[in-house]
Amino acid sequence: xxxxxxxxxxxxxxxxxxxIELSESMQPMPVREIVATIGSLPSAxxxxxFRLLDKDTAIAxxxxxxxxxxxxxxxxxxxxxxxxxxxxxxxDEQTRLFDELPAKVAKRMLASLDPHQRDAxxxxxxxxxxxxxxxxxxxxxxxxxxxxxxxxxxxVRAADGGVAAYAAIPVLTQGRVLVGVIDLxxxxxxDVPEPVASFMxxxxxxxxxxxxxxxxxxxxxxxxxxxxxxVDREDRLVGSFPIADAALIDKEAVAEDQARAxxxxxxxxxxxxxxxxxxxxxxxxxxxxxxxxxxxxxxxLELFEATLSQQVALALFIPLLIGIGGNxxxxxxxxxxxxxxxxxxxxxxILRVAWKEVRTGLLLGLVLAILAFxxxxxxxxxxxxxxxxxTLLLNCPIAATVGGVIPLVARACRVxxxxxxxxxxxxxxxxxxxxxxxxxxITVLNL
Amino acid sequence: xxxxxxxxxxxxxxxxxxxIELSESMQPMPVREIVATIGSLPSAxxxxxFRLLDKDTAIAxxxxxxxxxxxxxxxxxxxxxxxxxxxxxxxDEQTRLFDELPAKVAKRMLASLDPHQRDAxxxxxxxxxxxxxxxxxxxxxxxxxxxxxxxxxxxVRAADGGVAAYAAIPVLTQGRVLVGVIDLxxxxxxDVPEPVASFMxxxxxxxxxxxxxxxxxxxxxxxxxxxxxxVDREDRLVGSFPIADAALIDKEAVAEDQARAxxxxxxxxxxxxxxxxxxxxxxxxxxxxxxxxxxxxxxxLELFEATLSQQVALALFIPLLIGIGGNxxxxxxxxxxxxxxxxxxxxxxILRVAWKEVRTGLLLGLVLAILAFxxxxxxxxxxxxxxxxxTLLLNCPIAATVGGVIPLVARACRVxxxxxxxxxxxxxxxxxxxxxxxxxxITVLNL
Numbered sequence: 001x002x003x004x005x006x007x008x009x010x011x012x013x014x015x016x017x018x019x020i021e022l023s024e025s026m027q028p029m030p031v032r033e034i035v036a037t038i039g040s041l042p043s044a045x046x047x048x049x050f051r052l053l054d055k056d057t058a059i060a061x062x063x064x065x066x067x068x069x070x071x072x073x074x075x076x077x078x079x080x081x082x083x084x085x086x087x088x089x090x091x092d093e094q095t096r097l098f099d100e101l102p103a104k105v106a107k108r109m110l111a112s113l114d115p116h117q118r119d120a121x122x123x124x125x126x127x128x129x130x131x132x133x134x135x136x137x138x139x140x141x142x143x144x145x146x147x148x149x150x151x152x153x154x155x156v157r158a159a160d161g162g163v164a165a166y167a168a169i170p171v172l173t174q175g176r177v178l179v180g181v182i183d184l185x186x187x188x189x190x191d192v193p194e195p196v197a198s199f200m201x202x203x204x205x206x207x208x209x210x211x212x213x214x215x216x217x218x219x220x221x222x223x224x225x226x227x228x229x230x231v232d233r234e235d236r237l238v239g240s241f242p243i244a245d246a247a248l249i250d251k252e253a254v255a256e257d258q259a260r261a262x263x264x265x266x267x268x269x270x271x272x273x274x275x276x277x278x279x280x281x282x283x284x285x286x287x288x289x290x291x292x293x294x295x296x297x298x299x300x301l302e303l304f305e306a307t308l309s310q311q312v313a314l315a316l317f318i319p320l321l322i323g324i325g326g327n328x329x330x331x332x333x334x335x336x337x338x339x340x341x342x343x344x345x346x347x348x349x350i351l352r353v354a355w356k357e358v359r360t361g362l363l364l365g366l367v368l369a370i371l372a373f374x375x376x377x378x379x380x381x382x383x384x385x386x387x388x389x390x391t392l393l394l395n396c397p398i399a400a401t402v403g404g405v406i407p408l409v410a411r412a413c414r415v416x417x418x419x420x421x422x423x424x425x426x427x428x429x430x431x432x433x434x435x436x437x438x439x440x441x442i443t444v445l446n447l
Numbered sequence: 448x449x450x451x452x453x454x455x456x457x458x459x460x461x462x463x464x465x466x467i468e469l470s471e472s473m474q475p476m477p478v479r480e481i482v483a484t485i486g487s488l489p490s491a492x493x494x495x496x497f498r499l500l501d502k503d504t505a506i507a508x509x510x511x512x513x514x515x516x517x518x519x520x521x522x523x524x525x526x527x528x529x530x531x532x533x534x535x536x537x538x539d540e541q542t543r544l545f546d547e548l549p550a551k552v553a554k555r556m557l558a559s560l561d562p563h564q565r566d567a568x569x570x571x572x573x574x575x576x577x578x579x580x581x582x583x584x585x586x587x588x589x590x591x592x593x594x595x596x597x598x599x600x601x602x603v604r605a606a607d608g609g610v611a612a613y614a615a616i617p618v619l620t621q622g623r624v625l626v627g628v629i630d631l632x633x634x635x636x637x638d639v640p641e642p643v644a645s646f647m648x649x650x651x652x653x654x655x656x657x658x659x660x661x662x663x664x665x666x667x668x669x670x671x672x673x674x675x676x677x678v679d680r681e682d683r684l685v686g687s688f689p690i691a692d693a694a695l696i697d698k699e700a701v702a703e704d705q706a707r708a709x710x711x712x713x714x715x716x717x718x719x720x721x722x723x724x725x726x727x728x729x730x731x732x733x734x735x736x737x738x739x740x741x742x743x744x745x746x747x748l749e750l751f752e753a754t755l756s757q758q759v760a761l762a763l764f765i766p767l768l769i770g771i772g773g774n775x776x777x778x779x780x781x782x783x784x785x786x787x788x789x790x791x792x793x794x795x796x797i798l799r800v801a802w803k804e805v806r807t808g809l810l811l812g813l814v815l816a817i818l819a820f821x822x823x824x825x826x827x828x829x830x831x832x833x834x835x836x837x838t839l840l841l842n843c844p845i846a847a848t849v850g851g852v853i854p855l856v857a858r859a860c861r862v863x864x865x866x867x868x869x870x871x872x873x874x875x876x877x878x879x880x881x882x883x884x885x886x887x888x889i890t891v892l893n894l
Contacts, residue, residue, distance in 0.1 A: 156635050163614045163632045164671055185610045185631065188603050221698070224611055224691025226673060243690060244671025251668070254701050255785065261708050262781025263774050271786035272799060279803070280810040283778045290774055291815060295822075297766040308762055312755050315762040319744040319769050319877050327710050327737050331730045334709025338702065339718035349719060356723060363727040368738060375742075430766050 007040060014045050023052040031060045039069065047076040051098055055233075059102040074105065078113045100127070100209060103176050103236035110138040110239055132216050133209030135249060136230045136239030143171045143196050145179060150192035152182070164242055167226035171200050176236040178229055180204055206231050207241055214253045220246035257341070261334065263290065263422045286423070293427035297322075300431050304438040307447050313384065314441055318434070321391055325399045325433035328364060329425040332357050332403030337417045340407055347412045353404045361400030362393075369393040387444050391437045398436070399429045454487060461492050466544055470499040478507045486516065494523040498545055502680075506549040521552065525560050547574070547656060550623050550683035557585040557686055579663050580656030582696060583677045583686030590618045590643050592626060597639035599629070611689055614673035618647045623683040625676055627651055653678050654688055661700045667693035704788070708781065710737065710869045733870070740874035744769075747878050751885040754894050760831065761888055765881070768838055772846045772880035775811060776872040779804050779850030784864045787854055794859045800851045808847030809840075816840040834891050838884045845883070846876045 013022040026034060026049065034053065038046040038061070050073060053061060062070060076082055101109070127133025141159055143152045156166060163184065171180035180200035190199055206229040207216045220228055220243050228246075230239040252266075259266040265282040267274050301308070301318075308315055336353060339345045345353060369389040377385030403425050407417035441447060460469040473481060473496065481500065485493040485508070497520060500508060509517060523529055548556070574580025588606055590599045603613060610631065618627035627647030637646055653676045654663045667675055667690050675693075677686040699713075706713040712729040714721050748755070748765075755762055783800060786792045792800060816836040824832030850872050854864035888894060 153635060156632065161632075162630045163610065164673060166632055167610045167614065167673070183609045185603065185608075185613055187635065188600060221668075221691075221694035224689070224694065226611055226614070226690075242671070243673075243694075244668075247668035247671065247690075247694070258705065258708065258785055259781060261705065262777050264778040264781060266785075267782065270789075270791040271782060272792060272796060272803070276803060276806045276810060279782070279807045280814075282782075283775070283807070284811060284814060286778070287771060287774060287811060287815060288818075291767070291771055291819070294767040294770045297770070298763050301763040301766070305759060305763070309759045312752060312759065312762075315755055315759075315765065316745050316748040316752070318762065318765050319748070319881070320738070320741040322766050322770075323741045323744070323873065323877065324734060324738055327734060328730070330709050331711040331733070334706060334711060335714065335718060335726070335729075338705055338713075342717075344717040345719060352719060356719070356726070359723045360726045360730070363723060364731055364734060367727075367731060368734060371735075372738070426770065430770065434766070 007037060010037060010049065011041070011045070014048060019048075019052060022049070026052060027054075031057065031064060034061050035064050038065070038073075043072055043076040044079075044082055047073055047082055051077065051101075053099070055099040055102060058099070058105070062102055062105055070108075074108050074112055077105070078109050100133070100232055101238075103232050103234070103238045106232070106238040107139055107176075110136070113138075127209055130213055131209060132207045132211045132213045132230055132241060133238075135213045135245065136207075136209070136241050137245065138239055139170070139229075139237055140165055140227060140240050141169055142237065143169050143182060143200075145171055145173055145197050147171075147196050148192065149187055149190045149194050149196060152196055153187055153192065156184075156187070164226065164244065168204075168229070170204070170229040170237050170240075171196060172237055178204065178206055178231050178235055178237050181229065204229065206235075208232070209238060213249055216241065217246035217249040217253070221250055257337075260416065260422070261337075263287075289423045290426065293423055294430070296427055297430045297434060300434045304434070307438055307442055310447050311441070311445065313380070314387075314438070317384075317388060317437075321388070321395065321437055322430045322433050324368065324392065325395045325429040326426050328361060328396050329399035329403035329429040330422070332360070332400040333407055333417075333421045333425055336404045337407045337421065340411055340417060345408070347408055350405060350408050353408060354401050357400040357404035358397050361397030364400065365393040365396030368396065383445050387437070387441045390440045390444065391433075394436050394440070395429075395433050398432055399425075402428055402432075454484060457484060457496065458488070458492070461488075461495060466495075466499060469496070470544060473499060474501075478504065478511060481508050482511050485512070485520075490519055490523040491526075491529055494520055494529055498524065498548075500546070502546040502549060505546070505552070509549055509552055517555075521555050521559055524552070525556050547580070547679055548685075550679050550681070550685045553656075553679070553685040554586055554623075557583070560585075574656050577660055578656060579654045579658045579660045579677055579688060580685075582660045582692065583654075583656070583688050584692065585686055586617070586676070586684055587612055587674060587687050588616055589684065590616050590629060590647075592618055592620055592644050594618075594643050595639065596634055596637045596641045596643060599643055600634055600639065603631075603634065611673065611691065615651075615676070617651070617676040617684050617687075618643060619684055625651065625653055625678050625682055625684050628676065651676065653682075655680070656685060660696055663688065664693035664696040664700070668697055704784075707863065707869065708784075710734075736870045737873065740870055741877070743874055744877045744881060747881045751881070754885055754889055757894050758888070758892065760827070761834075761885070764831075764835060764884070768835070768842065768884055769877045769880050771815065771839065772842045772876040773873050775808060775843050776846035776850030776876040777869070779807070779847040780854055780864075780868045780872055783851045784854045784868065787858055787864060792855070794855050797852060797855050800855060801848050804847040804851035805844050808844030811847065812840040812843030815843065830892050834884070834888045837887045837891065838880075841883050841887070842876075842880045845879055846872075849875055849879075 010022065010025065013025065034057065038049055041049060050058065050061065065073065141155055152169060159166070166184050169182040169184060170178055171182060173179055180197065180202045181204035182196050182200045186199055205223070205225060209230060209232050216228070220241065226243050228241040229237055230241050232238050255266045259282070263286040267279065267282060336345065369392040372392055373385045373389030376388045406421050406425055410417040410421060456472065457469065460472065481504065485496055488496060497505065497508065512520065588602055599616060606613070613631050616629040616631060617625055618629060620626055627644065627649045628651035629643050629647045633646055652670070652672060656677060656679050663675070667688065671690070673690050675688040676684055677688050679685050702713045706729070710733040714726065714729060783792065816839040819839055820832045820836030823835045853868050853872055857864040857868060
C-alpha cells in the first residue's frame with residue numbers, strides 16, 4: 001500500500017491538474033505501488049494516473065491488474081467525460097505528457113468505442129495530431145501464427161461486416177507482433193487443416209501509429225492497399241486503416257491544398273449551406289495578409305515617384321508587368337508544391353530546383369520579351385519596347401526561381417508550403433518586379 | 448451472297464476511308480447479307496465493317512457468326528494495327544461513327560488484351576474520351592443467377608489474383624444482364640449447395656460505360672466501393688472498375704485541377720526528370736493568354752493618363768488595389784470550382800451563388816475599406832483615404848461575384864472551369880478595378 005500521505009499528495013496534484021508534477025512524482029514508484037495507488041483511486045483519477053505512466057511501466061501495470069480492473073480502466077479511458085477533461089490541456093502538453101498507449105490497451109479501447117466517441121477519445125491516446133494513430137480504426141479480425149485455415153474461417157463466419165473489413169487478415173505472435181498478412185481470398189484456396197503461416201505474406205506492408213496520416217493515405221491509394229495493419233513502435237498491432245478512410249483523408253487534404261492555393265481556407269460544409277459570414281471568415285485573413293504585404297509595393301513605387309512624374313506612361317505597364325511576374329512565380333510554386341506532395345523533390349534538391357527554375361524562367365522571359373518588345377515598339381516607341389522587353393527577361397527568371405524555392409523553404413520551416421507561398425511570392429514578385437522595371441527604365445531612358 | 452458489285456463498292460469505300468458513306472451504305476442491308484460480306488473480306492476490313500454497324504445490328508451479326516469467325520473478329524479488333532488505323536480519325540468522328548460495342552464482344556475483347564494494348568484499343572470501342580468505358584478493366588469472375596456457392600467457390604479457387612480483383616462478384620442472367628453482386632466474404636458464410644441468388648445484393652451499385660469516369664472514380668472513393676461492375680446501356684456487364692483505378696484517375700484529375708489553378712498544365716513526369724523546355728511548355732500558353740489579356744489594363748490606364756499626370760500619387764496604389772481585387776476574385780472562383788466538382792452547386796444555382804458572393808464581397812470590402820481608409824488617411828490625407836476605401840468597398844463585391852459566377856458559366860459552356868476562370872477573372876478584375884479606382888478618384892478629388 002502506498003503511504004496515505006503519498007496518496008493524498010497524488011490526489012491534490014490531480015485536483016489541481018498539476019500533471020507534470022504528477023507524472024514526475026510517479027516516475028520512481030515501483031509497479032506494485034502504482035497498481036495499489038490506481039486501485040485506491042476513483043475510476044477517473046485512476047485512469048488519469050495510468051495515462052501519465054510511460055509506455056513500459058503502463059504495460060507492466062496493465063498486466064498486473066485483474067481483468068475487472070482492466071475493463072474498468074478501458075471503459076473510463078474511452079469515456080467522453082475523461083476525453084473532455086484531457087482536452088482542456090494544450091495539444092503540445094498532451095503529446096508531451098502522454099506516451100503511446102500499450103498495444104493491448106489501445107486495441108481494446110478502440111474496439112469498445114463507437115465511431116463517434118472514437119474521434120474524441122483518439123486525442124488522448126498519445127498520438128500527435130495528423131498521425132495514423134489519431135485516425136485508425138479498430139483492428140480487424142486477426143489470426144495467430146499457430147492458426148489453421150479452419151480456425152480463421154470460423155472467426156470470419158462468426159463476424160459480420162463485408163469484404164472491406166476483412167480484405168487483409170493480420171497474423172500475430174503471442175505478443176501481438178505483426179508477422180504476416182493473409183489475403184482473404186487465400187482462405188478459399190487452401191484446405192481447412194493448413195496452417196495460415198504456410199501461405200501468409202510474411203513481409204506485410206503496415207503503417208505505424210506515428211506515421212503521417214496524409215502520406216499513408218496517399219500510399220494506400222497509390223498501391224491499392226484495401227486494409228493496412230497499424231502497428232506501434234514495437235510492431236504490435238493496434239488497429240487498421242481501411243482504403244475508404246484513406247480516400248476520405250486524401251480528399252480533405254486536397255480540399256485544403258486547393259483552398260490555400262486560391263488563398264482561402266477550406267469550407268467545412270457545402271457552399272450553399274455556409275453563411276456569408278463564415279465564407280468571409282475563410283477569406284479575410286488571407287486578404288489582410290496580402291493587403292498588408294502589398295503596402296510594400298506602395299513604398300517601392302514611392303521611391304520612384306519622381307521618375308513616374310517625368311514619364312507617366314511608365315505607369316500604364318505596371319499591372320501588366322506585375323501580373324506576368326506574379327503568374328510566373330505562382331506557376332513555379334504550384335509545380336514544386338505538387339512535386340513536394342508527391343515526394344518527387346525534397347529540401348536537399350533546393351539547388352537543382354533553383355537551377356531548373358532559373359533556366360525555365362529565362363526561356364519564358366525570352367519568349368515574352370521578344371513578343372512584348374515587338375508589340376510595344378510598334379505601338380509606342382523603341383525606348384518603351386526595350387524597357388518592357390528587358391524587364392520581362394529579368395523578371396521571369398527571378399519570379400520563377402523564388403516561386404520554386406519558397407515551397408521548399410516553407411517545408412524546411414515546417415510550415416504548410418501552400419499557406420506560406422501564396423502571399424510571400426506575390427509580395428516578393430510585385431516588389432522586385434517594380435524595382436527591376438524602374439531601374440531598367442531609368443537606365444534605358446536616361447531619366 | 449452480296450452482289451459482287453456491292454462488295455467492290457464496299458471495298459473501294461474502305462480503301463478510300465469513306466467511313467460515313469460506308470456506314471450509310473450498310474444501314475439498309477439485312478443481317479445475313481452483312482454476315483456474308485464480313486465473311487468474304489480480309490480480317491482487318493471485316494473488323495472495320497463490323498465496327499461501323501449500329502449496336503443492335505452488331506449484336507445480331509455477332510450471334511450469327513460461327514465461333515472461329517467470332518474469335519478472329521475479336522482478335523482483329525484488339526490488334527494494334529487496327530487501333531492505329533482507327534486512331535487516324537478525328538476523335539469526334541470516332542465517337543460519331545462507332546456505336547457502343549455489344550457487351551459480349553467488348554467483354555471478350557477486353558479479356559484478350561494485356562493492359563498495354565488495352566489503352567490503345569479502348570479508343571475504338573465507341574466510348575467517348577473521359578468515359579468509364581475508356582478506363583474499365585476486364586470483368587472479374589462472374590456468377591450466374593442459377594449458380595450455387597459451390598460453383599462460384601470452384602471458380603474463385605481456380606482463378607489467380609488477390610482479394611482486390613474479386614471483392615465483388617457480379618451475378619448475371621443468361622443474357623449477361625447484371626442482377627446482383629455477391630460480397631466475396633459471403634461465400635465463406637454460406638453453405639456450398641446454397642444458391643447465390645438467395646443472398647446476393649439484388650440492388651447493386653454499378654457504373655455505365657458512358658458515365659463520366661472522374662465522377663465515378665470520386666463516387667467509388669467516397670463510398671469505398673472496392674470493385675464496381677460496369678454495364679452498357681442495356682445493363683449487360685462489360686467490365687469492372689477497381690478502387691485502385693479510381694484512386695489513380697482521381698489523382699490525375701486533382702493534379703490537373705491544381706496545375707490549372709496555378710495557371711499551368713500538369714507535368715506528366717516527375718519534376719526533376721522533366722526537361723526545362725517541357726516545363727516551359729506547360730506554362731507558356733497560360734502566360735501568353737495572361738499577357739495578351741493584360742494588354743487590356745494598359746488600354747484602360749491610357750484612358751486615365753491625363754488624370755495620372757495630374758495626380759501621380761494615384762499610380763502608387765495600382766498594384767495594391769488590383770492585387771486585392773484579383774485575390775478576392777480568385778478566392779471566390781476556387782470555392783465555387785470546388786463546390787462544382789463536389790456537386791454542391793450547379794448552373795441552376797447561378798443566382799444564389801451571385802447573391803452569396805455579392806454579400807460576401809461587401810462584407811470583405813467593408814472590413815478592408817475601413818482599415819485602408821484609416822491607414823491611408825493617417826499616412827497621406829483624407830482624400831486619398833476616401834478614394835482607396837470607396838474603391839475597395841466597390842471592387843470586392845464585383846470581383847467576388849464575377850469570380851463566383853465565371854466557373855458556372857464555364858461549366859455551362861462545357862469548358863473546364865479551372866482553364867477558363869483564371870485568365871478571365873484576373874483580366875476582368877484588373878480592368879474593372881482600375882476603372883472603378885479612377886472614376887472614384889476623379890469624383891472624390893474633383894480631378
